[in-house]
Amino acid sequence: AQSVSQHNHHVILSEAASLELGCNYSYGGTVNLFWYVQYPGQHLQLLLKYFSGDPLVKGIKGFEAEFIKSKFSFNLRKPSVQWSDTAEYFCAVNTNAGKSTFGDGTTLTVKP
């Protein structure tokens, strides 16, 4: 069965600091990878996704993620965070059968 691990449960940064959130998955077949974000009081929404091609994908609000197949990882990065990036971030994996698995999320708090 597939699983997704997000190693950081809570990250606290100051504005302008760089961000990297880890995501590792376990599944032997082809996967599609997603990062979703939930801002306070809002719905879960897509941040970025990877299907194929360039392993470095760019999403909204300056976020990017790199797929490293050999490490089964899809880490999320942002060079300079803002207070408005305070949110919960979820990594998700879809198999070709369409089955979705989410990680337990990382809460990011950005101090102004």
Added chain:
Amino acid sequence: EAGVAQSPRYKIIEKRQSVAFWCNPISGHATLYWYQQILGQGPKLLIQFQNNGVVDDSQLPKDRFSAERLKGVDSTLKIQPAKLEDSAVYLCASSLVGLQSSYNEQFFGPGTRLTVL
């Protein structure tokens, strides 16, 4: 474009009572998902529909949970009887094309927060 609608937003019940949640997906979205999100955890897929057929219900506790998507549009999720451990947020999501649903972004509703006392 209207988003995924869910109701009610909050529900408090006693254990052993029954409860039902309703979801209306984005128009034209063939695939509908129900997730359970317990505090501190990520969403866990309970059931996935493509149109009005079930694609995956392997993690649905079928002794107490049931779901249907009549006519392939809106859906209801029912718990009967509820247990304390069912306290969670129940999320509904929808996405486009079912057969290639692994490629598709899921659009989430606001969720229903269930408290079982």
